Structures are given as C-alpha cells and as structure tokens.
Amino acid sequence: MDARKHEHEDYDVSIDVEKLADxxxxxxxSLHPLARGCSIYRVSEAPRCSHPSHFTPRIVSxxxxxxxxxELKAMEEHKKRYLKCFLQRTKVRTASFLGFIKAREAELRNCYAETIHLGSDEFIKMVLVDAVFLxxxxxEYYQPNLRTDEDPILGKSFFHVDVxxxxxxxxNQLPLFIPNDLFNLAKTATFETNLYEEISFRTITCFWFRKEIASYLPIQENLLEINFSRAKHFVDLLILCLQPSQSRAVIALKDVIIPSVKELHQAGVKFKRGSSKNLLDIKFNEGILEIPFLTVYDSTERLYRNVxxxxxxxCYxxxxxxxxxMMNYLVSTSKDAELLLQNEIIGLGDTEAVPTVFRNLDKECIIDYSAFEYSGIIANLQAYCKLPWHKWKATLKQNYFNTPWASISVIAAVILLLLTSIQTVCSLIGL
Structure with missing residues (x-):
C-alpha cells in the first residue's frame, strides 16, 4: 500500500484519548504568557547545584x-509587626493599600519569569507584607528613633548582616515600583506630618545602600539616586550602578593571556589605588595599573554570584x-594579593581569600574573545611587558635599590669601581 495513503487515514479515537486531548x-x-518585561528570575540549576546556599534565603523571604x-516562617511574624507599625503612622486604610496592589497584580506577576502559583488574595497580601517590610x-535604619527595643533585626547587628x-x-526580589508607590500612598495622610517630610523611598533606600552595601560593592557617588528610577529591583540597581564611567577601546583577542600582578611587578608595572569608586574602572596608563579599592568579606562571593x-x-x-x-588572572596567588595589599588596593589582611573568591567566581563566567571589556588594557600590558628596558629597570630597582642601605651599597660600589678605573688609567699614563 502506498505510504502516502496513511497520512490521510482516520484512526479510531477512543473516549479516553478524547478526554486526554481536551x-x-x-x-x-492556560499557559502563562511570556512577559517581555520580566526581570526577576529563578537561578538555573547548574550554579544552584554548585552553590545552593548562595541563592537560597535562610532567614527571610x-x-x-x-x-x-x-524554615522562613519565623520571620513572618516580625514582618507583620513592621506592617503594624507602618499602618499606625498613616490614616490610609489597609483596604486601600490592598486595593492599590490588586489594581497592579497583573503587572506584578509579569515581573517574574515563571508562573506564580499563588491565589490572588494570598499574592496581594504577600506583596503588602513584604513591601512594607522593606x-x-x-x-527605621534611616531614623533610629523609630526602632523598638524588641526589634530582632536592627537591634542585633549579627542578624542584620544576614538579612x-x-x-x-x-x-528574593520585589519589583521596586511597589514599595516606592506604597510609601508615597502612606505619605498622603500621616498622623505625624513631619515624619515623612522630605523623605522618599528613594532617600531611605539609597542611604541604606551607601551605609551597608558600598563596602561589599563600591559604587560611585550619586549613582544610586541617578539610577533608582530606572531599576527594576535591588539587584538591578546594583548592576546599573556598576556601568563603566566611560567606554573603553575593545579589540578582538585570539586568547586572553593576562600577566599576574607579580609578573607585571617584575616587568616594571606600578600599581595604584584607583581614584574611581566604581569597582570596574580598571585603567592602565604610562606604566601604572589603577585598580579601584576592594575589600573581600565572607559574604562577598555570595553577593557577587547573585549580581x-x-x-x-x-542579557546585560x-x-x-x-x-x-580580569581579576582572576591578575590575582591568582596570595603573592599577587600581597602586592595589592602593599599598594593599598585591597583592604584585607588575609591574602589567601582574594584569589580564592575570584577563582570560585570565575567558574561561572564566560569569556567572549571578540568583546572582552578589558581587551585594550590587556594589549597595552602585554606590549609593555615585551619591552626589555622596563624589565631591566624593574630588576635593578627591585634587587639593588629596594632599601636605602642597598642603594647606598650600590652607589658605593659604583664609586669604588670608578675610582679603581681612574687609578688604573692614571697608572697606565704614568708608564
């Protein structure tokens, strides 16, 4: 029988198959439509399996x-205490806040990259409790007089670090617009009119970031305020603030061979603490490599991994x-970190921690040889290291002029050699 006839044959369909088809x-x-504006993602399995504790909250959702x-329910009661304090300061009714969120429920759900399997009532209540928690x-961090003695977060510093x-x-993100809008709604009718005077959610958020996060991830002054209105959530705010201050020359690389700090030092490169507070503003000019100041804490790797x-x-x-x-190549050993510590580029006594952090993070990174951000700097460093004069000068300085006494000894030896030569010449002339 011709095989083409089978393409048009009708097959007997049982009732069970009809039900399955329905x-x-x-x-x-009922598929959740893919939202173009989603910005909050669940981390993929590969990094999650390698470091589950780096992406999963242990205290607060x-x-x-x-x-x-x-395991996170212990904090829920305290979040509701925060909500109670918030509602006691405003004349706006709880129902108004819930209705405000209800009107934006679809927009809120679309901010997440997967379907949220929570009923409408539970979702709206969750958003209100969590937004007010933030x-x-x-x-209360901005105005300490608002804190209570029973506050388990701000009253206990070790707990605050984790939270x-x-x-x-x-x-663990909420769209940034919702706490911002709820704060503005509460300001429209407060019992204490001076409490929120000249204060916005942007004000208190940026204050908190500068005081609590800048040491982990240095950020240029005023960039938090500048980027706040553009940010989708807190992690996005950090990313926007890390954009380089100026564009760099990018060239295609066949491979990435970056000398370590120790190798650069031996080749005569000098190191300087960068003037920019933007962590990513690495510069190389006239034999000086500028690296912005960096401090590594126990939690640095966790924060960097999420960003x-x-x-x-x-797709930034x-x-x-x-x-x-770049940093993994530069700081590959504790000796490299020690040289940066001596030049006040890193603020950490444990020089083993810095290379370990960047080595661990490097495993999650992908290199694009055609568009590597620091390709221009790499090319200039390689060219500098190839010039023998730079290495000879560095060797002379590091081996013979590294201390005042060594310098005096070398100078004395040179003078002695010159005097000996002069004496020899004079003796020959006398003959």
Missing part, C-alpha cells in the same frame, strides 16, 4: 519564589563577568 488543550490555553517555606527596615544580604538575592547571575540572565553587557575574569 485536558492537553486546556493546559495549552521577599517575593513569591520562597514564600511560605517552613520600607520599615530602611525607614541585608538576603534581600539582595536574585530570587553575576542577573547580569547573565537579563557582561561588565561584572569580565571584571571577575
């Missing part, structure tokens, strides 16, 4: 991804990705 059709109809988990945390890093996890994951998943230019690759 069920599948229903699932297709913000947003729907980890909402309701048993508002109150920043407000502040968890609200910067990529999976890096968002940069990749949101790979600025942080390339910075981590």
């Amino acid at each position: 069920s599948l059709s229903g699932e297709l109809e 913000v947003g729907p991804f980890h909402h309701g988990k048993e 508002i109150e945390l920043f407000l 502040k890093l968890e609200i910067l996890l990529l999976e 890096l994951a968002f940069e990749r998943m949101h 230019t790979k600025y942080l990705n390339d910075y981590i690759l």
